[in-house]
Amino acid sequence: MKRILIADDLAIVREPIEIALRHAGYETLAARDGREALKLAQQHRPDLVILDVEMPNMSGLECLRVMRTLEDTRIILTVHAERSTVQQIVACGVAGYLLKGRFSFPELLAKIKALLEAAPVHVSEPSPGDFAAAPSPRCEADDAPAIPAPKRRPEVLERIAEETSLRAIPPVLHHILSLVNNRSTTLDEIAQVVRQDQALAVRILKFANSSFFRSEKRAETLLDAVHRIGLSSIGNIVAALVTMEQFTSAERSGLVPQYFWEHSLAVGAVAEEIGQAVQLEAVDQEMLFLAGLMHDVGRMLLATAYPEEYGVLLEVAPRQRASLGALERRVFRVTHAEATRHALISWKLASAVATAASLHDGTIDELRRAGSPGKTGMIVALADRLTHALIIGHSGDGTLLPIRECARAVGITEEALQRVADRIVERMQDQIFFYASREYQPMAGTVAEQLAARVAGAPTVSVRASTPGFDPLAHFFRRLGWMTGGAPDVEIVSASSRSECDRLVKEAVDARSRTGHACPMLVCAWAPLEGGFTPPPERPFRMIEGVIRYEDVVDAVATLIGQKKSAVEPVAV
Known part of the structure; x- marks a missing residue:
């Protein structure tokens, strides 16, 4: 079995590629910075490395210069479209490169297959057309702002340190x-x-x-x-x-403090509930609320330090269906998870709290390697994902994330997680009283109410998933009040692989043929479907692949019931 190493500091980029490669029959390794990638490459000698250029600790280019000495290891780099960067890559003689935002998963798998079957080769100088085809760093709308120019990482870290000291606990x-x-x-x-x-x-x-x-x-x-x-x-x-x-000026960036803190408080409360459900030791349970509350504080720091720039990212991310974390890394060379860790250490909170809070964006393998703090980090990560699915508040990034693998690693059952979800919706009614003590801040409607208002009436949906208790879409639509148990207006299929998707679609088609009720179908794939997808026969359908955002899902349902033109397309990394 061929072994492939994926190195990217952003979990939302790294995890889908890793899942796609495993489904395609490859053994995978994952690293979130250059030093870790180099260590894994030297230990395991992968057949191919997919290496991001912009990573902390050691950049992809620095890592590449050392990795080139590894015999029979082919390297692909993922980059943005800057000519100078691509020219440096070409000069290093890598096996290939991909422009971020311009490749699909089938294209990636085809390139990997071709490289592994061929003898090692070097790429030639890219043609001018390669740069002409690169995406302009602008939103879809003509009047949307351009993505800010990248900043220097040391400058950003210094600014974060200043903001942290001004807001000392x-x-x-x-x-x-x-x-x-x-x-x-x-x-x-x-x-x-x-x-x-x-x-x-x-x-x-x-x-x-x-x-x-x-x-x-x-x-x-x-x-x-x-x-x-x-x-x-x-x-x-x-x-x-x-x-x-400590944060009263982040509104200038477009972050809504009420929604942000609703989300953060909910993550803390959910983490507590999960800790009790899996009978975590009392000493670890005590830090879960604090780690959950603080997990996104780095986003507040970035938004406060750079309100104009961060405001642009908040506007660009949903329009381009891009990861907010990827945009943070592109502009600031720092993600909010890194900023969170810097802040919590500076505030002299327990190191276990700082580690657990800053690991919420990590992969399952990264969390396991973190040892004891990784266990609490895993719970905070699961709490964050469940809170996103329950649409409690809004952290600035309205993305739904897979739950199943994280839940199984934590050791919680579907039934127990559903009980946590039911309890937390009731518990979070308490949050209004935090804002009642902040009289200058008027209360706004909930994010769930705003999403539901995008569709006239309340359509009935059903969600077909292998593990409904672990499925984000089941929690999402239940929270919207659209899963009433009646004959559905739209059937949702939620899957992580081609085989799972084919099986669930067949089950849905067979079930509806028996009842005679064939409704439109929305297929949501948490990982790329190798080899494409065969649409269900004789019924309208839409598909969302990869990054699954709140608005995209709701708008797809609206489209399928004939309320608006679809703006949903499969999303590439």
Whole structure:
């Protein structure tokens, strides 16, 4: 079996390629930076390496210069369309290169097959047409802004450090977290510490008197409020309130603080629920909420440090159906996960919290290699994916992500994860009370309500998946209120491979032929389908492949029931 190494710092780019290659019969290795790629290449001697040019620690070009000494290893580089970069690659004599955003998975698989069957070759100087065909870094609309010019990584890291120091976590949070982790702490001691921060004390009192607690008696003192909230929750409440107060200017970028913190709070709450469901050790459970709450704080830092540039990325990503993380790397040479780690270490939070929070974008293999922090990181990653599927808040990146592999690695069952999803939707009603203490911020409607409003009426959909409890689309449409159990207006097929897709489509066609109800079909493929896809006979269908965004899925349903023209096409890496 041929062995292929995929090296790219962005999981949303790396994982689909890895899945596609495994389905095509190749053994795969994965690395998220140049140093890790070089180490794996030297240890395992892969037959072919797919190497990204722009990676942290060691760039793809630096890595390439060393890898060229490995006998019989062919190398493909994935790059943007800058002429100078392509010329450097050609000069290194690689087996081939691909322009990001310009290749499909069938094309990639065909190129790999040809390279592995042929003797090692070097590419020739690219023709001018190669550059002419490269995509312009602009949105589809003529009046959309151009993607900002790339910045220098050291400059961005320095700017992140400055923003982090300006938003230092106040000592009161560190003090309360240390008290909460001490089993001998009393609620009176917690109240004494909170009194040191008058503004925080007022918000705690207001939260305790919110309708969430449904108490007829008003909490008149801070001690009453702390008793009502309870020792197990007070640390998380303080962490949430304090963290949200550190970022009040990110709105300039287009991030909506209410939606952002709804998402972050939900990830923390979901991570807690999952930790309890899999009976994680108590010491690890205590850090899950904090790691989940903080997992995207690097995005807030980037948006605050570079509001104009980040605002452009937020506008460009959905129009080009691009990964926001990929655009971050392209412009800032840093992803929000890296920025998160820098911030949490600077704020002197526990290293396990910083690691778990910053690993939420990693692959399953990366999380496993991280050891004990990887276990909590795996739970935070699963919590993030489930929260996206439940459309609780919006982190700025409205992308649905596969859940099944992560859930199985965590060790949670479909039934248990469904119970977590059901409980969390109820729990997150609490979030409104965080914003009730921020009187300058008016409450907006939920993201789920806005998505549902894109379609007139409420269509009925059914989702056909191999593991419904682990399927993001099943959670997504249930949250929209469109899975009512009646005869569907649209049937959704959710699959990760060609064989799984063919099987599920056949099951759907056979089932509808027995009932005589043949409705339109939307096929969503979480990984590329090798060899293409055979449409279901005699029924309208649409297909989304690769990156699956909220709006694309909803708009595809609208198209299939005849409400609007389709803007959905298969998405390439």
